[in-house]
Amino acid sequence: MTKLPSISGKKCVTTLEKAGFETKRQRGSHVVLRRANPFAQVVVPLHDELDRGTLRAILRQCGLDVEEFVKLL
Numbered sequence: 151m152t153k154l155p156s157i158s159g160k161k162c163v164t165t166l167e168k169a170g171f172e173t174k175r176q177r178g179s180h181v182v183l184r185r186a187n188p189f190a191q192v193v194v195p196l197h198d199e200l201d202r203g204t205l206r207a208i209l210r211q212c213g214l215d216v217e218e219f220v221k222l223l
Contacts, residue, residue: 152216154205155223159196162208166194168222169214188213 157165163173163181171183171192179196192211195204209219 152220154202154216155220156199156202157205157223158198159194159200161223162194162200162205163196165219165222166192166208166212169212169218171212185212 159179159181163183166183167173169185171185171190174182174184174191176182181194181196182191183194184191190212192208194200194208200208209216
């Protein structure tokens with residue numbers, strides 16, 4: 151099992167865009183990303199460093215596992 155990386159919110163957004171998500175809107179320091187097929191919507195905080203639990207929850211909502219996410223980094 152691959153270790154979950156420690157990344158910023160901005161890096162997470164760019165990685166999810168590589169996975170087929172597009173930015174729908176931003177309010178303050180939170181960005182909403184959406185993918186049409188299969189449908190998924192996720193909110194990413196633009197913090198300097200995301201907590202591991204927050205990043206794991208984002209990946210779970212996106213339907214990605216850690217290995218797929220690390221490959222996209």
